[in-house]
Amino acid sequence: MAEARLEVKLLAGTPNAIPLIYAAFRQCYSPGFVGDLWPRLMQGEISPEKQAGFIAKVLESGHDSPVEHVSYSFAVQGISRALTHQLVRHRIASYSQQSQRYVDESDFEYVLPPAIARIPQAREKFERFMLEAGRAYRELKAILQEHDRGNKAGEDARFVLPQASESKIVVTMNCRSLLHFFELRCCRRAQWEIRKMAWKMLKILKDELPVIFHHAGPRCERLGYCPEGERFTCGHKPLRTPAASA
Ligand SMILES: Cc1cc2nc3c(=O)[nH]c(=O)nc-3n(C[C@H](O)[C@H](O)[C@H](O)COP(=O)(O)OP(=O)(O)OC[C@H]3O[C@@H](n4cnc5c(N)ncnc54)[C@H](O)[C@@H]3O)c2cc1C
Numbered sequence: 376m377a378e379a380r381l382e383v384k385l386l387a388g389t390p391n392a393i394p395l396i397y398a399a400f401r402q403c404y405s406p407g408f409v410g411d412l413w414p415r416l417m418q419g420e421i422s423p424e425k426q427a428g429f430i431a432k433v434l435e436s437g438h439d440s441p442v443e444h445v446s447y448s449f450a451v452q453g454i455s456r457a458l459t460h461q462l463v464r465h466r467i468a469s470y471s472q473q474s475q476r477y478v479d480e481s482d483f484e485y486v487l488p489p490a491i492a493r494i495p496q497a498r499e500k501f502e503r504f505m506l507e508a509g510r511a512y513r514e515l516k517a518i519l520q521e522h523d524r525g526n527k528a529g530e531d532a533r534f535v536l537p538q539a540s541e542s543k544i545v546v547t548m549n550c551r552s553l554l555h556f557f558e559l560r561c562c563r564r565a566q567w568e569i570r571k572m573a574w575k576m577l578k579i580l581k582d583e584l585p586v587i588f589h590h591a592g593p594r595c596e597r598l599g600y601c602p603e604g605e606r607f608t609c610g611h612k613p614l615r616t617p618a619a620s621a
Pocket of ligand 1: 555560
């Protein structure tokens, strides 16, 4: 029973991301066929800087769909089930999550919320409960195995595992989904754990594909104001004025 540490790794991204987005945009505005342009793009006929400049300009107009042709896949570990439950609510994405049915959780790791870690009394209670949950899981699994649940014992014993129990997941999103995900989950309104993970993913993508992710982040960065209203605003940006909402 140990505390888990967040790790975010980029596994793969669509190759030739910039030419691909550029070609998709060009197909929208040109009478020609980008299938013919593609070999020339691959040969470097149009510099990556020129392509990136064109992409940035068109994106500003709100024409987003060409960025859907490029996707990124991340492997994430050291996250709680509380986080993955929020993550998988994002429907325009693909997920493969470690199974609690097939993977033994006898020594499950857990995510310790910083606010609990800071208060010795709270931390002690939390860690005691993790030990107790682990013990209950192991004992239940053993009892179920004795009663002919065989290798299915884990799938029932896991019902006593806490939301804090650690999980691992592979997530793939296209760039449009990622931009939307960052708008919601990099915001200080989002829950701290998913926000931390979102910022780690964004940091990787800012290096990987700056033309798309350079300005990405919470919604207020794009809007110039906070859309969360008086009750939830963090104060990073001013609230929407009547003129801005008109
Ligand atoms: C701060 C915060 C608090 C939250 N609190 C709660 C909560 O208390 N309870 C709760 O249940 N959820 C909560 N959520 C989750 C939220 O409601 C969304 O389910 C989640 O953020 C996924 O967002 P999405 O649907 O925009 O993303 P995606 O599912 O990835 O969808 C992306 C976009 O595609 C479009 N889209 C996708 N599916 C449909 C559809 N069926 N119909 C129409 N358009 C569609 C929408 O434009 C959507 O924005 C919270 C989220 C945040 C960020």
